[in-house]
Amino acid sequence: MTRPFNKVFCIGFNKTGTSSMHRLFTELGLRSFHGYYSHIPVTDPLYRDFDCFSDGDQHDYALLDRTFPGSRFIVTTRRLDDWLVSRIRHVEMRRSLGATGPMRQEYEADPPSALRRWVARRLAYHQAVMAYFAARPGTLLVIDICTGRDAARACARITGFLGVPPREGLELPHENALRPDAPVSGVRGREEVRKEVRAAFHSMGLPPEQHAAVFP
Numbered sequence: 001m002t003r004p005f006n007k008v009f010c011i012g013f014n015k016t017g018t019s020s021m022h023r024l025f026t027e028l029g030l031r032s033f034h035g036y037y038s039h040i041p042v043t044d045p046l047y048r049d050f051d052c053f054s055d056g057d058q059h060d061y062a063l064l065d066r067t068f069p070g071s072r073f074i075v076t077t078r079r080l081d082d083w084l085v086s087r088i089r090h091v092e093m094r095r096s097l098g099a100t101g102p103m104r105q106e107y108e109a110d111p112p113s114a115l116r117r118w119v120a121r122r123l124a125y126h127q128a129v130m131a132y133f134a135a136r137p138g139t140l141l142v143i144d145i146c147t148g149r150d151a152a153r154a155c156a157r158i159t160g161f162l163g164v165p166p167r168e169g170l171e172l173p174h175e176n177a178l179r180p181d182a183p184v185s186g187v188r189g190r191e192e193v194r195k196e197v198r199a200a201f202h203s204m205g206l207p208p209e210q211h212a213a214v215f216p
Contacts, residue, residue, distance in 0.1 A: 004163035006070035007047070010054035011061045011129065013122060014103075015086040016076040017145040018054040024155065024172055025052040028164055042067045057103075058125050062132060065139075072139055072162060075129060078146035080122070081211045084115060084197045085190055096186035115200040126216035144214045145172060 008030070010021050022034035033050040038059045040046055047053075047068070061073055077083075088111075091104045107114040133140035141161040145154050155172040159165065201211055 005072045007068045008052040008072050009064050010074045010076055011059040012076035013057055014055055015083055015090060016078050018076060020145060020172060021076060022054045027170060061129060075142045077142060077144050077215050080213050081197050085193045088193050089187055092187040096184060112200055116204060123216055130216060142215055
């Protein structure tokens with residue numbers, strides 16, 4: 001398959017539709033790796049074996065850009081409040097499974113402080129990404145596939161950005177977003193978690209318009 005790009009790197013945060021991006025890449029016939037790859041050295045054979053990479057936290061996009069020239073970068077994002085709700089519920093799900101990880105450890109050590117750091121970290125990272133790619137906007141796509149989505153339009157934006165012709169009937173899959181908010185032991189419902197997020201915003205003095213901010 002002849003492609004107008006080298007690799008595709010999803011460099012947004014986790015809980016922003018990265019599972020759906022992975023499925024879309026696969027359905028486009030691209031070899032896609034879905035998992036945290038930011039800690040994997042760029043010399044690892046993994047980068048040779050796959051075309052697309054998704055999931056993670058903050059990535060060294062400058063190093064990826066230098067190492068794999070001609071690549072495309074995608075920042076998946078979503079409403080700030082929804083993102084925090086999803087992250088908290090992800091932590092609670094991992095707790096219910098007995099799984100750990102940096103995000104769970106950070107949140108459980110001090111939930112209010114963790115939320116403040118997540119908000120500040122996201123803002124700084126998004127601003128840095130925009131500054132880095134400012135002179136080459138054609139290599140970066142910022143897209144929200146989680147909020148108010150038009151699946152066909154989002155799919156067309158992604159395939160157009162990649163220069164890959166969409167297959168007939170291709171639609172953007174919505175992996176985790178389609179799962180019902182069914183009760184899970186130890187995992188609060190979205191609306192209950194949203195109350196915690198609203199309280200955190202209030203303590204931060206974050207204006208209402210920022211609660212729904214998608215980017216930066």
